[in-house]
Amino acid sequence: MSDARLDGLTSWHADWKGLRVAVLGLSVTGFAVADTLAELGADVVVYSESADPEYERLLPVIGVRSWIGPLSSVPEDLGGFAPEVVIASPGFAPSHAVIVWAQDAGIAVWGDVELAWRVRDKVVRADGTPADWALITGTNGKTTTTRLAATMMVEGGLRAVPVGNIGTPVLDAVRDPEGFDVLVVELSSHQLWYLGLQSGPDRLSPLASVCLNLADDHLEWHGSFEAYRDAKAHVYDNTRVACIYNKADAATREMVEDAEVVDGARAIGFDLGVPGPSDLGVVDGILVDRAFLEDRRTSALELTTVAELAAQGLAAPHMVANVLAASALARSVDVTPTAIRDALRGFRLDPHRIEVIEIAGGITWVDDSKATNPHAAASSLAAYPGAVWVVGGLLKGVDISDLVASRGGSVKAAIVIGVDRDAVVAAFSRHAPAVPVFEVDADETEEVMARVVELAAGIARDGDVVLLAPAAASFDQFTSYADRGRRFAAAVRERIGRGTGGEHDPDPAADPSPGDRP
Structure with missing residues (x-):
C-alpha cells in the first residue's frame, strides 16, 4: 500500500475496496471497526485473544474473518495476511508485540477514532x-x-x-x-x-x-x-x-x-x-x-x-x-x-459518581466507585472531608502516597480493600499514622462489601459520611467499577433493611480493631 493511496482514503466515498486491514480486538470497538470496513469493501481479518460470542457469530455474516488466540507474539496468520493497515482497539498498548511489529514493518497503525474521522462524511x-x-x-x-x-x-x-x-x-x-x-x-x-x-x-x-x-x-x-x-x-x-x-x-x-x-x-x-x-x-x-x-x-x-x-x-x-x-x-x-x-x-449524574445511596441513622453513604485513580478520589475527599474512606483495589502502577499525604490525614478512618492493600496501608503508616486503618481481606467478591459496610457501621456516628472512593481500578475483585458500586449499595441497603439504620453497633465485640501496620 502506497502512502499516497492511504492519504487518499479520507472520505466514505473513497475507494476502500480490497484494502487489507487487520483489526485488533473484538469487543464493541473492534466490531464497529470491522463492520464499517466490511461495508466499505475492505478485506478484513479480526485478531483477538478472546471474543464476545455474539460478535464472533456475526463476523462471517458481514463477511469478516477472525483469528482468536494468543497475541503475546505475532501470529503466523497475521504475517501471512500482510495487512496494509492495522487498526487497534484502545486496549493495545504501544509496547504490545503486534503494535511494535507493525510499526517496525512500516505498516500504518490507526485507532478507531482516526477511521471514524476519515469516513465522517457518510x-x-x-x-x-x-x-x-x-x-x-x-x-x-x-x-x-x-x-x-x-x-x-x-x-x-x-x-x-x-x-x-x-x-x-x-x-x-x-x-x-x-x-x-x-x-x-x-x-x-x-x-x-x-x-x-x-x-x-x-x-x-x-x-x-x-x-x-x-x-x-x-x-x-x-x-x-x-x-x-x-x-x-x-x-x-x-x-x-x-x-x-x-x-x-x-x-x-x-x-x-x-x-x-x-x-x-x-x-x-x-x-x-x-x-x-x-x-x-x-x-x-x-x-x-x-x-x-x-x-x-x-x-x-x-x-x-x-x-x-x-x-x-x-x-x-x-x-x-x-x-x-x-x-x-x-x-x-x-x-x-x-x-x-x-x-x-434536568441533568442527573451517572450512577457511581458521588452518588448518595442512603441517609440513615444520621450516616450518609456515598458511592463514588468511579473514582478509579488518586486524582478522582482527591476530589471526592475534598467534597466530603472527615469521611470514613473506603479505599483500594488495583492501583495500575500508580503511587497512592501523595493522595494519602495530602488527604488521608483528614479522614475519620480508612477501610482498605483490594489486592494492593499493602501499598495503601504502608502509605497511611508513613503519612497519616494517627488515622485508624482497617483491612478487608475477604477472598470472595460477595463477602467484600458486606464486610466493608459492617466495619463502616461500627466506625461512623451521627453526621458522618461513609465514602467509597477507591482511587484504584476494580478488576482485582469485581467485574467493573459499576459492579463494585452496586455491591456496595446492596450491602448498605441490606444492613439498613435489617433495622440497624447504619448506626453504631452497640455490641463491643462487633467493634473493629485497626489492622496491623507494616
Missing part, C-alpha cells in the same frame, strides 16, 4: 458538511463533562450525541442515517496515543477541545507519566475554534501553549475563581461566561448558580469545574446561556 448536514467534533479528555470528569456538553447542545437545538470512550463507538454515530450537528467525543489517553500517530493531509481537526485535568493514571499502559501527558496533549491538535483548559491545572495550560492549532483558535480558561476576559468562572456563587461575548472586557453572561447546581448534586467543587468546561464547549457552538441553564436543571 452522512452530512443540510449545508453538505459533516458533523463538527468536540473532544474531551482528562484524568477525571470526562464522562460527566461529555454528557453535560451533549445535553446542553441538545437543549440548544442541535443534534448532538455523546460518543467515544463513554461507550458508543464514534463509528456508530458517523454511520447513523439521521446524522448529527455535533459529535461530543470522550477520548481516553489510549485513543489519543493512536491519534498522535496520524499523518497525511486530513488529520482530525475538532471545532473545540478540552483537557480537564492531568494526574497519574494508566502508567502501566503508557510506560511513564511523560508519555501519558504527551498522549493527552493530542486532544488540542488542529483545534479550530476553542482550546479549553483548566486554569487550576498548569499542565493543561501548557498543553494549549504547545499545541499546533488552526489559525484563529482561542485559548479559553475555566476555574472556580473570578474569570478574566476569555475565561469562565464563578463570581459570588454565580457561574459566568466572559469568553463568548463581544464585550468580554467589561461584561459577563450568567449561566447558572452554585445553589441551583446543588439541587442536581453538582455543587462539589470538581463538579462545578466540569459544568464550566461543558458550558465552554456548548458556548463554542453558540448554545445560549438560557439553554445551558435549562439543560442543567
Whole structure:
C-alpha cells in the first residue's frame, strides 16, 4: 500500500475496496471497526485473544474473518495476511508485540477514532458538511463533562450525541442515517496515543477541545507519566475554534501553549475563581461566561448558580469545574446561556459518581466507585472531608502516597480493600499514622462489601459520611467499577433493611480493631 493511496482514503466515498486491514480486538470497538470496513469493501481479518460470542457469530455474516488466540507474539496468520493497515482497539498498548511489529514493518497503525474521522462524511448536514467534533479528555470528569456538553447542545437545538470512550463507538454515530450537528467525543489517553500517530493531509481537526485535568493514571499502559501527558496533549491538535483548559491545572495550560492549532483558535480558561476576559468562572456563587461575548472586557453572561447546581448534586467543587468546561464547549457552538441553564436543571449524574445511596441513622453513604485513580478520589475527599474512606483495589502502577499525604490525614478512618492493600496501608503508616486503618481481606467478591459496610457501621456516628472512593481500578475483585458500586449499595441497603439504620453497633465485640501496620 502506497502512502499516497492511504492519504487518499479520507472520505466514505473513497475507494476502500480490497484494502487489507487487520483489526485488533473484538469487543464493541473492534466490531464497529470491522463492520464499517466490511461495508466499505475492505478485506478484513479480526485478531483477538478472546471474543464476545455474539460478535464472533456475526463476523462471517458481514463477511469478516477472525483469528482468536494468543497475541503475546505475532501470529503466523497475521504475517501471512500482510495487512496494509492495522487498526487497534484502545486496549493495545504501544509496547504490545503486534503494535511494535507493525510499526517496525512500516505498516500504518490507526485507532478507531482516526477511521471514524476519515469516513465522517457518510452522512452530512443540510449545508453538505459533516458533523463538527468536540473532544474531551482528562484524568477525571470526562464522562460527566461529555454528557453535560451533549445535553446542553441538545437543549440548544442541535443534534448532538455523546460518543467515544463513554461507550458508543464514534463509528456508530458517523454511520447513523439521521446524522448529527455535533459529535461530543470522550477520548481516553489510549485513543489519543493512536491519534498522535496520524499523518497525511486530513488529520482530525475538532471545532473545540478540552483537557480537564492531568494526574497519574494508566502508567502501566503508557510506560511513564511523560508519555501519558504527551498522549493527552493530542486532544488540542488542529483545534479550530476553542482550546479549553483548566486554569487550576498548569499542565493543561501548557498543553494549549504547545499545541499546533488552526489559525484563529482561542485559548479559553475555566476555574472556580473570578474569570478574566476569555475565561469562565464563578463570581459570588454565580457561574459566568466572559469568553463568548463581544464585550468580554467589561461584561459577563450568567449561566447558572452554585445553589441551583446543588439541587442536581453538582455543587462539589470538581463538579462545578466540569459544568464550566461543558458550558465552554456548548458556548463554542453558540448554545445560549438560557439553554445551558435549562439543560442543567434536568441533568442527573451517572450512577457511581458521588452518588448518595442512603441517609440513615444520621450516616450518609456515598458511592463514588468511579473514582478509579488518586486524582478522582482527591476530589471526592475534598467534597466530603472527615469521611470514613473506603479505599483500594488495583492501583495500575500508580503511587497512592501523595493522595494519602495530602488527604488521608483528614479522614475519620480508612477501610482498605483490594489486592494492593499493602501499598495503601504502608502509605497511611508513613503519612497519616494517627488515622485508624482497617483491612478487608475477604477472598470472595460477595463477602467484600458486606464486610466493608459492617466495619463502616461500627466506625461512623451521627453526621458522618461513609465514602467509597477507591482511587484504584476494580478488576482485582469485581467485574467493573459499576459492579463494585452496586455491591456496595446492596450491602448498605441490606444492613439498613435489617433495622440497624447504619448506626453504631452497640455490641463491643462487633467493634473493629485497626489492622496491623507494616
